[in-house]
Amino acid sequence: MLKKTSLVWMSFGAFLFAQNITKIEYEGLHSLSPAIINEISGIKVGENLSKNALDAGVKNIMSQGYFKDVTVEIKNGGVVVFHFVEKPAIANVEINGYGSEESNQKLIEAMGLKRGELFDDAKMQKAKSVFQAKLASEGVYDATVDIQTKAVGEGSVSLVFDVKTGEKIKITDIKFVGNSALSDSELESAMVNKEEGWFGWIPFLDRGTAYLGELEKDAFRIRDAYAKEGYIDARVSKPVLKVDNNNNATIEIQVDEGKRYKVGDVTINQNIEGLANNLKDEPKLKKGKWFDIDKMRKDIAYIQEQTANLGYAYATIEPNISKDEANGLVNVQYNINPGSKVTINDVLISGNNETKDSVVRRYIYLAPGDTYSQTDLKDSKNALGRTGFFETYDITPQKLNENSMNLLVNVKEAPTGSFAIGGGYSSYEGFMLNASVSDKNIFGTGIDAGIGADLSKVSTNFSLDFTNPRVWDSLYSLSLDIHKKKYDYDDYSLDQTGASLTVGREFMRHFYAYGGLAYADNQSEILNDNYLSDTTYKLFYDDKYEKYSALLGIKFDNTDDYYVPRSGFITSLNGEVAKLDGSINKYGYTNYGDFTKLNAKFGAYYGLEDWINYDLILRYKARASWLHSSGGYIPVAERLFLGGIGSVRGYDSYSISPIYKYTHDDGSGNTITDDLRVGGTWTFSNSVEASIPISQEAKIRLAFFADWGILGSDDFGGQNFGNIDRASAGAAIEWFSPFGPINFVFAKAINPEGGDKTSNFEFSMGTKF
Helix, strand or coil: CCHHHHHHHHHHHHHHHHCECCEEEEECCCCCCHHHHHHHHCCCCCCECCHHHHHHHHHHHHCCCCEEEEEEEEECCCEEEEEEEECCEEEEEEEECCCCHHHHHHHHHHCCCCCCCECCHHHHHHHHHHHHHHHHHCCECCCEEEEEEEECCCCEEEEEEEEECCCECEEEEEEEECCCCCCHHHHHHCCCCCCCCCCCCCHHHCCCECCHHHHHHHHHHHHHHHHCCCCCCCEECCCEEEECCCCEEEEEEEEECCCCCEEEEEEEECCCCCHHHHCCCCCCCCCCCECCHHHHHHHHHHHHHHHHCCCCCCCEEEEEEEEECCCCEEEEEEEEECCCCCEEEEEEEECCCCCCHHHHHHCCCCCCCCECCHHHHHHHHHHHHHHCCEEEEEEEEEEEECCEEEEEEEEEECCCEEEEEEEEEECCCEEEEEEEEEECCHHHCCCEEEEEEEECCCEEEEEEEEEECCHHHCCEEEEEEEEEEEEECCCEEEEEEEEEEEEEEEECCCEEEEEEEEEEEEEEEECCCCCCCHHHHHHHCCCEEEEEEEEEEEEEECCCCCCCCCEEEEEEEEEEEEEEECEEEECCEEEECCEEEEEEEEEEEEECHHHHCCCCEEEEEEEEEEEEECCCECCHHHCECECCCCCCCCECCCCECCEEEEEEECCCCCEEEEEEECCECEEEEEEEEEEEEEECCCCEEEEEEEEEEEEECCCECCECCCCEEEEEEEEEEEEEECCEEEEEEEEEEECCCCCCCECCEEEEECCCC
16 A cells, blocks of 8 residues: 555544545546546445555556556545546657667567557666667667656657667677588578678678677577487587677687487377368478478478367477487477367457458458368468558457457558549650549449540540459459550551450459450551551551450469568469451451460569568569461451560560561662561560568569560461560569559660660559569
């Protein structure tokens, strides 16, 4: 009990406790209402004054965490007065002398400091410890962190962290003593602390800096490196760090490697119904092979996941390792302690201010009453990421008891709608005007729709598109597209009006298939200022036809994020069976040919942050197309080309093509040859990319890439063409803006040939692949 209360009681004695409470007053109370304090304290008007009751009431109030001090005063007439000294609320947090605004904000979040939350000495000490640990993890030696609190109005404080960083210690030499089976370089590669090297300036190769907080852990990492090679008895001393006056350091580590073991028997001790059917993969540890603790961990993770998929959310796997030293074998038995089966009590969604709960629930593969499944939980997180609706997303299991849990789904919505109007100028297209309105999550329904227009000297484009990915919350989708496009090429203009309607369905969680119909009316005409003769134009580009198409496609996508995937694959295959209606007289053809066109895409994404503690993402993308005609003439506009974003960057869009040499009379008795791009019948292109962050806050990344593509063709107009391959390399700035992904591409064509149209800069705004 607090001193003030005790003094009052000592002065008035038993007289005060012989009376009833007539009134309860509160002084200094702001954060909670008197009614709530009454409930918490349990002290009520009309009850007898009791020292034990007041003691318990004050303890209950203090346990809420809102107050620095609570005292009780008892006045004559049975009046009880509670005096409160409330903890101040955090108004603002400022960090001086550390890093950028973005890194400061991340550190503030790590310290657990949020505006509006209450602040006390315990929270201050925790924040200071987290800050100092962060500095130590970054190799900052002898740093000091001072925290100043400034009163801001009534009941609020501003926190100012002043950092004085010491010098960083540079590791000039690491000495290993006693190692023979593993080399110095192999052991050093397992450590966080490394010798200073030539490439230390690269962000994720920050070699040479001493991370004091990781030094002792490095001994365990070296033991782990030995255990991966079968040396399970290896002993590693605590690293000894010696620092000179210039802050250069040497590290010495003693090693006793011990005996190397092979794997003996590997067994799983379990009696869970149905688990044997789930454990389809053989253990990573193989009998007769050298023991590898990393493979044992993978076995444990796999067994745990498969056990959890049967509802045992809290299952633990304990490996029992027994050594046969005489034969150099180690036997491993995985003992499963399943615990109780767990069912989902409720799915609680928060953070979705616009997106409807029903839309979020579409992507949660666990519902109230379902048996818990770890795979379903992981797939649900990835499904939320693939929508593109959310900037951040998480699903946290909340344990209620041994048999029940809630799933806490927390999202932070990303901007999905945009209204844009603008213009520009280019030497080719002249002045340009564009306007669009789009939203991939209209009114939080998950419906994607947009309308747009682009106007310039050489192009006029109008489009209207609508996609409902889940019609009436079913697995079926419906898409409608209407467009009108007119574009002036170098030699001619193409005017197309068309529409398509497709219906799709989701299968097996990651698969999606669709089918539909499309119509397009294509009209071309010669440009007045082009260099082609009327004869050349009519022979190659004068096409007027209607196209009726049947569309089919299938797609697989198990990536973890819509905009910046760091794991998973995207694979798609789509086909078009087209009938062309129109009459011609070219190369002996009197009709257009029907055709089949297939397009395949593949993308693989792999993030290395877990391996190198840096957000480096590797990507591989490939595309292939094939065109086959059943007979008749195929217009140039329907044939296949390479070049530009989406195939081989560094070359103009659609510029990589077989070139038809057309020799003719120019009408004045002179023989001339026109070089005409006529497209091919099959293409393949692929790219390798490495993406690193520039600004996490602004969502800007930098990607380095190398592209290569090849195009082939059948005979065209009596001429044979060989295969054409081109390559390029460069970098792209990727900005995931509120208006959608925007790419600024700087590319260099590699060994272009005469006649190639190259482009060192390109710009695109659209969705990812």
